[in-house]
Amino acid sequence: MSATPSSRNRPVAFDHASVILAPKVLLHDHLDGGLRPQTVLELARESGYDELPADDVEGLARWFRESADSGSLVRYLETFTHTVAVMQTAPALRRVAGECAEDLAADGVVYAEIRFAPEQHLTDGLSLDEVVEAVLEGFVEGAEAAAAVGKPIEVRCLVTAMRHAARSREIAELAVRFRDRGVVGFDIAGAEAGHPPSRHLDAFEYMRANNAPFTIHAGEAFGLPSIHEAISFCGADRLGHGVRVMDDIELPSGTGAADRVVTGASLGRVANYVRDKRIPLEMCPSSNVQTGAVASIAEHPFNVLARLRFRVTVNTDNRLMSDTTMSKEFGVLADQFGYGWADFERFTVNAMKSAFIHFDERLRLIDEVIKPGYAVLIG
Ligand SMILES: O=c1[nH]cnc2c1ncn2[C@H]1C[C@H](O)[C@@H](CO)O1
Numbered sequence: 001m002s003a004t005p006s007s008r009n010r011p012v013a014f015d016h017a018s019v020i021l022a023p024k025v026l027l028h029d030h031l032d033g034g035l036r037p038q039t040v041l042e043l044a045r046e047s048g049y050d051e052l053p054a055d056d057v058e059g060l061a062r063w064f065r066e067s068a069d070s071g072s073l074v075r076y077l078e079t080f081t082h083t084v085a086v087m088q089t090a091p092a093l094r095r096v097a098g099e100c101a102e103d104l105a106a107d108g109v110v111y112a113e114i115r116f117a118p119e120q121h122l123t124d125g126l127s128l129d130e131v132v133e134a135v136l137e138g139f140v141e142g143a144e145a146a147a148a149v150g151k152p153i154e155v156r157c158l159v160t161a162m163r164h165a166a167r168s169r170e171i172a173e174l175a176v177r178f179r180d181r182g183v184v185g186f187d188i189a190g191a192e193a194g195h196p197p198s199r200h201l202d203a204f205e206y207m208r209a210n211n212a213p214f215t216i217h218a219g220e221a222f223g224l225p226s227i228h229e230a231i232s233f234c235g236a237d238r239l240g241h242g243v244r245v246m247d248d249i250e251l252p253s254g255t256g257a258a259d260r261v262v263t264g265a266s267l268g269r270v271a272n273y274v275r276d277k278r279i280p281l282e283m284c285p286s287s288n289v290q291t292g293a294v295a296s297i298a299e300h301p302f303n304v305l306a307r308l309r310f311r312v313t314v315n316t317d318n319r320l321m322s323d324t325t326m327s328k329e330f331g332v333l334a335d336q337f338g339y340g341w342a343d344f345e346r347f348t349v350n351a352m353k354s355a356f357i358h359f360d361e362r363l364r365l366i367d368e369v370i371k372p373g374y375a376v377l378i379g
């Protein structure tokens with residue numbers, strides 16, 4: 001499909017061959033969910049971990065993809081046992097982080113915030129600080145390697161606390177301790193049902209007291225109350241997924257998930273608050289289908305929320321488990337909802353505006369990288 005001349009307001013046709021060239025901003029991607037299958041195998045061999053479910057690249061890649069396809073967040077999360085198991089030493093963490101930066105840059109990602117839970121990487125004796133230091137070193141090395149082949153990327157880190165555990169305050173302190181060295185925020189993740197974010201209030205209070213931003217996985221496996229708590233009690237700056245904000249939106253009968261114009265929607269208080277406050281939604285289409293948060297891409301609320309002008313962003317969540325990339329996620333959305341480059345520029349600017357780096361740095365990337373990049377595609 002070739003691009004047709006168009007004003008900036010009319011989407012110019014997306015084409016799969018050019019998507020790699022589109023500048024992308026990734027806010028929601030887990031370090032331990034994005035390893036190369038080959039690296040999992042090699043690190044397992046080096047460390048003597050013998051519980052991998054397959055011993056060749058294709059078999060292992062398929063196992064992750066199929067096991068994560070369970071329709072249950074809890075079962076989806078079980079697959080991380082294997083990736084976390086091989087990320088217990090500083091060299092392993094550095095390697096995984098470096099490859100992450102290189103893989104994202106090769107896919108056209110120009111800015112990424114990569115998250116992981118340091119508390120899960122202590123079994124071989126590393127301290128929390130050593131874990132974070134190794135990952136940050138890896139990001140620097142990977143970004144340098146990417147720049148050397150003409151694919152510059154800026155990578156920052158979010159540190160995650162696991163919501164079923166009791167270390168969130170300590171992890172928030174870790175985030176603040178490393179904030180001028182590459183960590184730009186804090187997150188909580190893990191099984192949602194039975195683990196409300198309000199159990200971690202002291203961590204969020206600590207972040208707020210230190211003027212440090214955070215995001216919360218909310219409204220993925222569990223419904224609206226989780227989103228309400230995350231924004232109203234905890235003060236989340238962004239929502240991880242947030243798809244269930246749809247539970248607070250009534251659409252006129254006959255409105256379809258793929259409609260280009262959505263009129264007559266009635267928003268409840270939570271949905272209005274999220275939209276009024278421009279709270280960014282870190283949406284991860286493929287992951288949401290795998291965990292059962294939505295039934296299919298066709299029924300994903302991304303499009304309705306985008307048409308209603310929520311601040312939607314496109315993300316990968318776990319590239320290994322979903323066998324995905326940012327380019328693939330763009331492709332899936334374009335095929336399903338008919339988006340053009342102007343739409344993807346908007347989602348990318350949404351993401352860049354929502355990043356946890358400082359305002360002047362965000363603006364620079366928007367003006368010097370994102371807009372010129374899309375101008376080439378839009379013509
Ligand atoms: O989509 C997710 N929802 C909740 N937790 C998640 C998701 N993807 C990954 N995690 C968990 C598993 C990882 O071990 C942890 C830190 O990256 O975060």
Ligand SMILES: [Zn+2]
Nearest residue numbers: 030217240317
């Ligand atoms: Zn996630």
